Amino acid sequence: MTRTLTPPRPRRRLRAISLATVTAVVLAAGVAATSAQAAGSTLQAAAAESGRYFGTAIAANKLSESAYTTIANREFNMITAENEMKLDATEPNQNQFNFTNGDRIVSWARSNGKQVRGHTLAWHSQQPGWMQNMSGSALRSAMLNHVTQVATHYRGQIHSWDVVNEAFADGSSGARRDSNLQRTGNDWIEAAFRAARAADPNAKLCYNDYNTDDWTHAKTQAVYNLVRDFKARGVPIDCVGLQSHFNSQSPVPSNYQTTLSSFAALGVDVQITELDIEGSGSAQADNYRRVVEACLAVSRCTGISVWGVRDTDSWRASGTPLLFDGNGNKKAAYTSTLNALNGGSTPDPDPEPGDGCTVTVSRANEWGDRFNVSLAVSGSSTWRVSIGLQGAQSLQNSWNATVSGTSGTLTATPNGAGNNFGITVYKNGSTNLPTATCSVP
Numbered sequence: 001m002t003r004t005l006t007p008p009r010p011r012r013r014l015r016a017i018s019l020a021t022v023t024a025v026v027l028a029a030g031v032a033a034t035s036a037q038a039a040g041s042t043l044q045a046a047a048a049e050s051g052r053y054f055g056t057a058i059a060a061n062k063l064s065e066s067a068y069t070t071i072a073n074r075e076f077n078m079i080t081a082e083n084e085m086k087l088d089a090t091e092p093n094q095n096q097f098n099f100t101n102g103d104r105i106v107s108w109a110r111s112n113g114k115q116v117r118g119h120t121l122a123w124h125s126q127q128p129g130w131m132q133n134m135s136g137s138a139l140r141s142a143m144l145n146h147v148t149q150v151a152t153h154y155r156g157q158i159h160s161w162d163v164v165n166e167a168f169a170d171g172s173s174g175a176r177r178d179s180n181l182q183r184t185g186n187d188w189i190e191a192a193f194r195a196a197r198a199a200d201p202n203a204k205l206c207y208n209d210y211n212t213d214d215w216t217h218a219k220t221q222a223v224y225n226l227v228r229d230f231k232a233r234g235v236p237i238d239c240v241g242l243q244s245h246f247n248s249q250s251p252v253p254s255n256y257q258t259t260l261s262s263f264a265a266l267g268v269d270v271q272i273t274e275l276d277i278e279g280s281g282s283a284q285a286d287n288y289r290r291v292v293e294a295c296l297a298v299s300r301c302t303g304i305s306v307w308g309v310r311d312t313d314s315w316r317a318s319g320t321p322l323l324f325d326g327n328g329n330k331k332a333a334y335t336s337t338l339n340a341l342n343g344g345s346t347p348d349p350d351p352e353p354g355d356g357c358t359v360t361v362s363r364a365n366e367w368g369d370r371f372n373v374s375l376a377v378s379g380s381s382t383w384r385v386s387i388g389l390q391g392a393q394s395l396q397n398s399w400n401a402t403v404s405g406t407s408g409t410l411t412a413t414p415n416g417a418g419n420n421f422g423i424t425v426y427k428n429g430s431t432n433l434p435t436a437t438c439s440v441p
């Protein structure tokens with residue numbers, strides 16, 4: 001059974017205001033504000049409009065880097081330790097626990113008013129050597145002790161725990177992944193969840209996995225059946241984490257929203273826990289938009305976390321899968337994500353003359369004499385964007401739109417490539433971001 005639920009709070013729609021022409025005022029920071037609604041100007045603010053969070057993975061050894069923490073603090077309000085709460089980090093020797101780096105991340109998050117996802121209590125991977133060499137009832141006891149000790153240490157400070165990570169096999173079998181934990185008995189997952197509930201009764205308890213985004217995949221169905229069984233038998237489980245690592249081999253599936261709504265219909269929250277999408281430009285931006293729109297359409301999809309801050313922070317850095325480039329600039333994917341969170345890219349089912357549009361502008365790649373500007377329109381598929389070049393700036397190139405003019409004010413209109421387009425601007429002495437306003441002709 002699948003059902004699609006409406007979002008937790010009614011979204012404010014641009015249509016209801018029926019603005020006549022110009023609706024966007026672009027601020028110097030490259031963020032659009034509209035007179036139709038108080039659009040969130042950061043990812044966390046935009047997500048909060050519908051009661052959701054927007055998070056990222058954080059690495060403890062980057063907390064001293066201000067370029068990194070500035071972005072992380074401004075944009076995200078849910079923090080996951082990328083590696084620091086894993087088994088090898090927290091229990092390097094049996095019964096000797098080390099929370100130093102995990103605590104650093106929790107402390108940074110909480111002192112900046114953010115919540116924390118715990119990742120992860122029981123996993124076949126990144127086990128300390130002593131655990132890798134264990135089996136049977138000794139391993140089962142050691143695993144449960146680990147769950148209890150770590151969840152107790154962080155009791156009251158964790159929004160959600162990935163209690164068990166990646167316990168199912170890839171491919172068409174729908175079977176459990178073979179591992180030393182699995183070989184302790186099929187009930188190891190529920191035992192871990194019961195231990196986590198006992199240690200931290202207020203944390204939400206999640207099962208987290210990858211390649212569980214396509215509703216038709218055997219692995220997705222296997223996780224669905226596990227959750228359904230847990231709910232039927234009263235095994236404590238509150239949420240399912242979809243890691244959602246996407247690339248050309250594993251693209252955003254067309255049935256992604258069905259997967260989210262189907263899990264939600266079991267009575268658990270759904271969290272997108274490790275989102276990254278390899279690619280660049282408008283294709284990547286469009287994929288991020290699709291993921292956000294799918295989450296917003298499912299009321300129990302309660303938040304999205306990306307797996308890192310800048311492309312260079314990513315475990316898949318060469319695939320440039322994140323929302324900020326290595327220099328900390330907002331990418332087109334950032335803009336489309338922000339717009340989607342603000343509801344701007346929700347297709348208008350009943351477009352009328354006089355409906356407005358908004359445009360956001362952000363700086364992209366930069367070279368000595370020129371830089372790229374990404375523009376993303378929302379609210380209408382027919383639009384005219386006036387771009388105000390700064391000083392003596394001039395147009396060098398454009399893509400995904402028809403652009404007229406070369407200096408001063410440019411005019412951009414759709415060329416069939418969608419609502420995300422870009423220009424390359426010769427600086428000619430000014431590095432200021434051009435302004436842009438959107439109108440519906």
Ligand code: G3I
Nearest residue numbers: 057082083119120125126165166210243245274307314315
């Ligand atoms: O800290 C050491 C450093 O001292 C050493 O010099 C260096 C070279 O070997 O390795 C460093 O540790 C690496 C660690 O990342 C920190 O960068 C480990 O080798 C490396 O294995 C580890 O990779 C992590 C990976 O999980 C391990 O499975 C990635 O950072 C982390 O992003 C990734 O995250 C996983 C999630 O936990 C679960 N879902 C998939 C996701 C991506 O693989």
